Amino acid sequence: MSADAPVLTKKDFQTDQEVRWCPGCGDYAILSSVQAVFPELGIPRENFVVVAGIGCSSRFPYYMNTFGFHTIHGRAPAIATGLKIMRPELEVWLATGDGDSLSIGGNHLIHILRRNVGVKILMFNNRIYGLTKGQYSPTSELGKRTKSTPYGSLDNPFNPLSVAIGAGATFVARSVDVFQSHLKEVLHRAAKHKGTAFIEILQNCNIFNDKAWSNVSDKEAKEEHVLYLESGKPMLFGKAKDKGIRLNGLTPEVVALGNGVTADDCLVFDDRRDDPAMAFILAQMLPPDFPTPLGVMRAVDRPSYESRVVGQIQHEIEERGEGRLDALLRSGDTWTVFPDGTVG
Amino acid sequence: MSHPPVGTDHESPRAVGHQKLDDVVIRFAGDSGDGMQISGGEFTNTSARLGNDLATFPDFPAEIRAPAGTLPGVSAFQVRIADYDIHTPGDAPDVLVAMNPAALKVNLRDLKSNGALIVNVDEFDERNLKKAGYASDPLTDDSLSAYQVFPVELSTLTKRALEDSGLDNRSQERCKNFFALGMTYWMFSRPMEGTETWLRKKFKAKPELAEANVKVMKAGWNYCDITELFHTRYEIEPAKLPAGTYRNITGNSALALGLIAASRRSGLPLMQGAYPITPASDVLHDLAQFKQFGVTTFQAEDEIAAICAAIGASFGGALGVTTTSGPGICLKSEAMNLAVMVELPLVVIDIQRGGPSTGLPTKTEQADLLQVMFGRNSDSPVPVIAASSPADCFDTALEACRIALQHMVPVVMLSDGYIANGSEPWRLPNVEDLPDLRVEFRTDANGFKPYLRDPNTLARPWAIPGTPGLEHRIGGIEKEDGSGNVSYDPQNHDHMVRLRAEKVERIADRIPNVEVHGEQEGDLLVLGWGSTAGAITGAVNVARKQGIKVSRAHLRHLNPFPKNLGDVLSRFTKVLVPEMNLGQLALLLRAKYLKDIVSYSKVQGKPFYRHEILEKIEQVLADVHRTKQGRPVDVR
Numbered sequence: 001m002s003a004d005a006p007v008l009t010k011k012d013f014q015t016d017q018e019v020r021w022c023p024g025c026g027d028y029a030i031l032s033s034v035q036a037v038f039p040e041l042g043i044p045r046e047n048f049v050v051v052a053g054i055g056c057s058s059r060f061p062y063y064m065n066t067f068g069f070h071t072i073h074g075r076a077p078a079i080a081t082g083l084k085i086m087r088p089e090l091e092v093w094l095a096t097g098d099g100d101s102l103s104i105g106g107n108h109l110i111h112i113l114r115r116n117v118g119v120k121i122l123m124f125n126n127r128i129y130g131l132t133k134g135q136y137s138p139t140s141e142l143g144k145r146t147k148s149t150p151y152g153s154l155d156n157p158f159n160p161l162s163v164a165i166g167a168g169a170t171f172v173a174r175s176v177d178v179f180q181s182h183l184k185e186v187l188h189r190a191a192k193h194k195g196t197a198f199i200e201i202l203q204n205c206n207i208f209n210d211k212a213w214s215n216v217s218d219k220e221a222k223e224e225h226v227l228y229l230e231s232g233k234p235m236l237f238g239k240a241k242d243k244g245i246r247l248n249g250l251t252p253e254v255v256a257l258g259n260g261v262t263a264d265d266c267l268v269f270d271d272r273r274d275d276p277a278m279a280f281i282l283a284q285m286l287p288p289d290f291p292t293p294l295g296v297m298r299a300v301d302r303p304s305y306e307s308r309v310v311g312q313i314q315h316e317i318e319e320r321g322e323g324r325l326d327a328l329l330r331s332g333d334t335w336t337v338f339p340d341g342t343v344g
Numbered sequence: 345m346s347h348p349p350v351g352t353d354h355e356s357p358r359a360v361g362h363q364k365l366d367d368v369v370i371r372f373a374g375d376s377g378d379g380m381q382i383s384g385g386e387f388t389n390t391s392a393r394l395g396n397d398l399a400t401f402p403d404f405p406a407e408i409r410a411p412a413g414t415l416p417g418v419s420a421f422q423v424r425i426a427d428y429d430i431h432t433p434g435d436a437p438d439v440l441v442a443m444n445p446a447a448l449k450v451n452l453r454d455l456k457s458n459g460a461l462i463v464n465v466d467e468f469d470e471r472n473l474k475k476a477g478y479a480s481d482p483l484t485d486d487s488l489s490a491y492q493v494f495p496v497e498l499s500t501l502t503k504r505a506l507e508d509s510g511l512d513n514r515s516q517e518r519c520k521n522f523f524a525l526g527m528t529y530w531m532f533s534r535p536m537e538g539t540e541t542w543l544r545k546k547f548k549a550k551p552e553l554a555e556a557n558v559k560v561m562k563a564g565w566n567y568c569d570i571t572e573l574f575h576t577r578y579e580i581e582p583a584k585l586p587a588g589t590y591r592n593i594t595g596n597s598a599l600a601l602g603l604i605a606a607s608r609r610s611g612l613p614l615m616q617g618a619y620p621i622t623p624a625s626d627v628l629h630d631l632a633q634f635k636q637f638g639v640t641t642f643q644a645e646d647e648i649a650a651i652c653a654a655i656g657a658s659f660g661g662a663l664g665v666t667t668t669s670g671p672g673i674c675l676k677s678e679a680m681n682l683a684v685m686v687e688l689p690l691v692v693i694d695i696q697r698g699g700p701s702t703g704l705p706t707k708t709e710q711a712d713l714l715q716v717m718f719g720r721n722s723d724s725p726v727p728v729i730a731a732s733s734p735a736d737c738f739d740t741a742l743e744a745c746r747i748a749l750q751h752m753v754p755v756v757m758l759s760d761g762y763i764a765n766g767s768e769p770w771r772l773p774n775v776e777d778l779p780d781l782r783v784e785f786r787t788d789a790n791g792f793k794p795y796l797r798d799p800n801t802l803a804r805p806w807a808i809p810g811t812p813g814l815e816h817r818i819g820g821i822e823k824e825d826g827s828g829n830v831s832y833d834p835q836n837h838d839h840m841v842r843l844r845a846e847k848v849e850r851i852a853d854r855i856p857n858v859e860v861h862g863e864q865e866g867d868l869l870v871l872g873w874g875s876t877a878g879a880i881t882g883a884v885n886v887a888r889k890q891g892i893k894v895s896r897a898h899l900r901h902l903n904p905f906p907k908n909l910g911d912v913l914s915r916f917t918k919v920l921v922p923e924m925n926l927g928q929l930a931l932l933l934r935a936k937y938l939k940d941i942v943s944y945s946k947v948q949g950k951p952f953y954r955h956e957i958l959e960k961i962e963q964v965l966a967d968v969h970r971t972k973q974g975r976p977v978d979v980r
Contacts, residue, residue, distance in 0.1 A: 015817075017829065046812045051656075054820075061817050062830060067809035069659055070819025071652070072682050078649035082656025082664065083809075085640060086615050090660070090809050108652075111645040309640060316635035323637035325608045326775045329601060333538075334591045334772070335393055343395030343582040 008039035013048075015065045021056060026177030026203035030124065031063055033180050034093075037187040038066070041091070049092045051080045053100040056131050057124035057203070060095035074105025077112035080119045081305070088306040091191075093120045098139040099129050102158050106138075113167035115305040116195035120187075123200050124177075125160055128209035146208075161283035161297065164198040165276045171197040172279060173296040176217055177204060182228075182294060189296050195304045202292075215287045216294075225287060229295030234266035237291045245285070252281050254290060271299045361576040362533075366427050368580060369434030370528060372521075373420040373451045374443030374464075376409050379521035383441075384421025386525055386539045392592035392769060393538055395582030396425040399878065400767045401433035401951070406622070406705045413467075413475040418450045425532075427581040431733075431878035431885075433766065435953040439531070441524050443467060443498070445476035452488075461491045462527065464498035464520070494573055498523050505563035509556050519560040526564025533579045536561055588771040595734040595763035596623070598770060599667075599693065600630035602741025604637050607663050609742070610749055610781035615640045615657035617650035617666045622705040623761040624669040624695040647675035651692065655679060658688045659818075661785060661808035663745060667693040669761075670703060673712055674719070681720040683754035684844060686818040687795075687804045690754040691744045692716075692726075695764045698949040707949025708762035710874045711925035716756040717903060717932070723841050725848040727751070728903040730758040732877035735770035737763065740900060742779060749783050751851055752803035758902075760924070762951045763875045789813025794828035802847040852904040858912055862888060862895030865915035867968045870961065873899040873929055876922050876952055883957035894961050902929070905936070913939045920944060920964050922957050 013035040021027045038048060048066035052058035054073035061068030071079045076094050084092050101109045101123050112119060128146070129135040135148040139160060143152040164172045171193040175183040183201065190197035202213040215221050223239040235245040236257070244266035246255045255261050270278065279298035285291070317323075336344050370387065372380040381402055388400050401422040410417030424434035439460045442448035444467035455461060468483055482488055483495055502520040509516065522539075529536055540558050547554035568574050593601075607614035618628040618641070632641045640657070644650035651666040658664030668676060673694045683690045696712045698704025716728050727747050731740035737759055744757040786792060786805035794816040795804050807814040816828055824831035825840060860869065862884065872880045877898050884896040897912060899905070913919055913933065920942045921930045927943035934941055944960050946952055 068817035078652035079656035082653030086657040086662040087660040320636045339587045
């Protein structure tokens with residue numbers, strides 16, 4: 001941040017638009033956290049762009065006083081990619097939901113991740129279609145009874161972080177709408193990441209899928225059934241840090257400390273691990289058998305797509321010289337017809 | 345045996361007649377793997393260097409290698425060369441080179457009566473005849489008596505020429521297209537040096553292949569020179585084209601260059617989002633080579649991502665372009681509508697092919713007009729323009745970019761497989777004569793609103809991210825005019841729907857009137873759009889030479905139409921509209937101008953022949969005259 005740049009505050013990122021999410025929606029908390037984090041990043045406000053698809057979460061750009069683009073269902077990653085490769089200096093964030101990113105936009109999601117485009121993806125996972133009033137989503141649990149599945153859904157759900165890791169994500173994290181300080185910390189880490197950052201935010205839809213994350217966000221769950229990830233430290237959880245995750249072969253297991261089991265027996269977390277194995281194990285750990293891991297699961301450095309795109313163009317300009325249009329038009333076999341009709 | 349020297353000025357060892365032709369059509373036809381596109385392409389390039397006017401029509405199957413010797417596997421390349429200004433690759437070949445029975449079967453019906461037919465007799469064995477569906481050998485059963493047949497042991501002679509080459513049998517066999525090319529070079533008095541140079545460059549890494557092909561080409565030439573098979577050589581003088589520097593160019597290459605020119609003339613970096621699809625992929629291949637022009641090509645995960653990335657680029661202030669064909673344009677409709685709503689410049693290029701669905705991927709059609717006009721939810725007008733010839737793709741691409749940038753709208757440009765793959769000589773423009781497409785981004789925060797309007801064009805300001813004070817939100821939800829805030833107000837929506845339509849209509853203020861060639865009023869106007877231009881021009885020119893009164897006009901701008909179009913239509917008793925669809929422009933004209941259009945449709949995956957349009961002209965005029973005799977009053 002240059003010295004003379006104005007100091008931004010949370011208020012600078014609020015718009016005059018009436019926020020139209022349902023009262024009690026988890027989106028309010030997420031909006032508040034993002035509005036609090038952006039001014040702390042040292043980036044001029046005009047360089048922020050918030051892109052979104054379609055859905056409740058995707059109304060996000062209208063409430064952020066930055067450049068914003070509310071696009072079409074599922075396609076925000078593609079639009080953000082086009083923008084970022086042409087304007088790498090911009091800080092591009094993307095708000096999406098479980099339906100927008102994992103159903104209609106599943107293809108674009110995996111491709112932005114494999115390319116490692118420098119876009120920060122906030123995926124609000126409420127395990128339901130909210131804007132269309134309550135159909136099951138690709139993250140809804142099997143057997144989910146909704147308006148469109150009165151006898152229970154028949155599809156296996158996606159595990160969003162597993163999908164992201166499988167697609168080659170270089171940064172994956174999970175937080176919770178109402179865990180504001182945790183969420184802000186994750187957002188700060190995502191902002192520093194050079195490639196695609198994928199953040200699953202467990203978000204409560206109090207109208208159509210209330211308490212979907214109570215096994216994480218309830219007071220007791222929050223203390224006992226959440227694994228807060230800290231790189232370099234053994235995976236311990238519980239209010240008294242009296243439980244841990246141990247690896248048995250390739251399978252994780254929950255162990256109680258004591259009776260000869262110590263923290264040293266537990267898996268030491270490393271978010272910079274080059275291979276995605278540990279991140280994948282964590283992504284697969286689901287309640288009720290496991291605590292829910294929260295925090296940054298993977299953050300590895302890889303070249304961003306936009307740096308490669310720009311680099312290739314710069315390389316060709318250096319190698320061949322800046323293209324000249326006249327020479328280009330006249331390249332290949334040409335012949336001249338002279339005014340007297342002769343050809344040469 | 346020592347070979348005599350070869351070259352156009354070489355004295356033949358025997359009596360050979362020389363005859364001048366003004367115009368000749370040659371078709372090379374063989375199996376997909378026989379290299380017919382290469383033979384045709386080289387004949388074309390050599391003729392271009394000689395200054396002939398020319399037009400080409402490559403026609404190949406969708407399968408990369410259909411089963412050898414079968415009818416679906418036949419690939420052909422037709423080239424017409426002339427000493428005057430021509431408009432089409434010709435209706436019927438004067439010379440047909442058929443490399444196997446299947447190629448003969450598929451192409452013979454087009455050969456002119458008494459046309460020259462060069463056949464590779466080596467391929468006419470029982471198996472191949474059967475594959476092509478011949479009950480008996482056409483070379484011996486008298487069925488080819490209407491043609492001059494030149495049976496040549498093309499494969500044998502090729503292999504004989506390469507006896508000492510050290511190449512394996514298969515590699516030798518693959519050179520036979522150059523034997524055929526050498527023969528046609530002799531017949532039409534073309535020099536071989538250009539092709540020699542090209543071969544040595546192409547096979548730089550494998551010089552033995554270059555030399556083998558050169559040797560075979562010369563063997564083909566010498567074969568004609570020495571044997572008694574051919575008695576006449578033909579010459580085609582350079583065409584009297586307007587002075588200038590020319591190059592032979594396909595529509596897709598011209599289109600790519602037009603986009604780069606638009607980027608340079610606007611000062612905006614070009615960003616092309618594309619997904620591979622026939623016949624549009626060559627635009628991507630071309631642009632991907634030109635990174636030194638600051639071109640960003642993005643091969644997206646699908647058609648939707650391709651257009652969306654271009655929209656994202658445009659939002660960021662780049663020249664966003666997406667190219668596609670057939671089914672791809674269907675996939676892009678929702679994103680096109682987003683561009684309509686957010687009023688960003690975007691160029692959507694549809695290289696039309698035979699459809700619907702997968703249809704005929706490598707064949708031509710112009711049946712996406714109504715799709716691009718109306719194929720989006722709600723009232724969603726977009727400007728539509730179409731290229732009329734390979735070289736015209738350059739100017740039309742520039743025009744598409746001009747409209748997009750000056751009017752802040754998505755623009756559809758239509759081309760089609762015929763002109764995309766076909767080529768013609770292109771008189772190179774001076775860069776400084778190209779349109780000035782510079783744009784001004786909004787920078788002034790004072791009084792800024794995202795949907796402020798230019799009083800003339802109704803365009804909104806282009807306010808790109810990174811500009812202090814211009815932070816704003818756009819999106820597909822209806823917006824209040826001016827402020828750009830989300831609005832569900834009924835009156836505002838009514839206003840915005842009409843405004844978006846009016847914005848497109850006002851583009852007509854800045855496009856030229858449609859020009860009528862021939863009498864400005866009369867009994868018949870032939871009106872076309874897109875790639876039918878060549879066949880229509882050819883047919884009308886022939887008709888007029890015969891004393892028939894017929895005029896023609898051609899539309900580049902299809903939405904909006906040129907302002908004088910209604911007046912032009914009203915000045916003719918009948919308007920004939922030939923289209924490679926079931927009458928799509930005719931439908932639009934009838935709806936807008938209440939004019940009784942005579943629609944003439946052809947949907948065979950092939951362009952119109954000149955004679956087809958000529959016959960239709962005669963028929964329509966005969967009807968007009970009959971009506972006039974029956975009813976002396978003008979019934980218009």
